[in-house]
Amino acid sequence: MRPLIFILTLALAGCSTLPPPAPLKAESGQPSLVPAYPSVEEVAVQTPAKPSPTASWTAISDFKGQPLVGGASVIEYKIGRERHSFKLQIVVFDDRQFDLKVIDQPEDWSGGNRLTDCMRAAAAVAGVNGGFFTPEFKPMGLMIASGKRTGTWQTGPLLTGAVVVTSQPQLLWNAEVNPEGASELLQAGPRLVDGGQPVVGLDAKKRSTRTFIANDGGNQWLLGLAQDITLSELAELLTTPGVMPAFTVNRALNLDGGHSSALYFRTNDGREHTHPGWSTVRNYLGIVPK
Secondary structure, eight states: OOHHHHHHHHHHHOOOOOOOOOOOOOOTTOOOSSOOOOOHHHHOOSSOOOOOOOOOOEEOSOOEEEEBTTSOEEEEEEEEETTEEEEEEEEEEETTTEEEEEEEOOOTTOOTTHHHHHHHHTTOSEEEEOOOBOTTSOBSSOEEETTEEESOOOOSSSOOEEEEESSSEEEEEGGGOOOTTOSEEEEEOOEEEETTEEOTTOOSSOOEEEEEEEEOSSSEEEEEEEEEEOHHHHHHHHTSTTTSTTOOOSEEEEOSOGGGOOEEEEBTTSOEEEEOOSSOOSEEEEEEEO
16 A cells, blocks of 8 residues: 555654845835745754753644545644644655655745646645745745756755755755756755754744645655744654654755745645735745656
8 A cells, every 4th residue: 555545544544154134124115025034043043952841742633634636645633732732734745656846936926826826837736835035036045946047055044954856856954965966956944853853943932834844764755834833843743753643754844934834735626725825935845746
């Protein structure tokens, strides 16, 4: 039985030191297209954070799973911790069945509803918003979409990893990346999980909607959206046994979040489900059946 069908069955049953960009200000009379991205303090503190007191994660809703076109699945559920609840939507897919694509979206006036059109045009069955972008609506860092390069490679507290596709997709940290030969590449950050362990020093105060990508160290992947959660909480959630249904996270990388957060998926019955962000974004990550 294919791994993704098994996952769905279980679900249904139960740095270089360049400074980060300064907060963006709108020109007089014109609202900025770009969210104010996290400060250095919000991304990673200067000393490793002390482990928080042990607190259990408690499921407060059943896993609601649906099969997607091509054999992927989407799982939606709520989980609680210390009198706070978190809503998660995750798309689970196998890279032997799907290609992972960076989808460029150069129209700076398009609005959050551009998500559905972009996914349809790419024949994607699911996808999320991608990486950060500048006030000039250019990708922050390097983007390669279907072999076309835009932007330049950057490093710093915010851009600490990349999604890279050569013969297959990989989730790589900066020192491991070689853009040569990549058909798809998207810089993002910060890192959330490395080697199955939460990355230390992530902010534990500011809650926001977060979009992320994760891999189990093999062929299984997640595209996810979590609501009202800190970076530190998200890293802990992703590495707590039993919290991610039938999936063990080896690496995870934060994507653009806040008002940019968006999720799209198409179920087996052909219905489209779109949770658009509030703002225009420069790119998306989508999965396309092989």
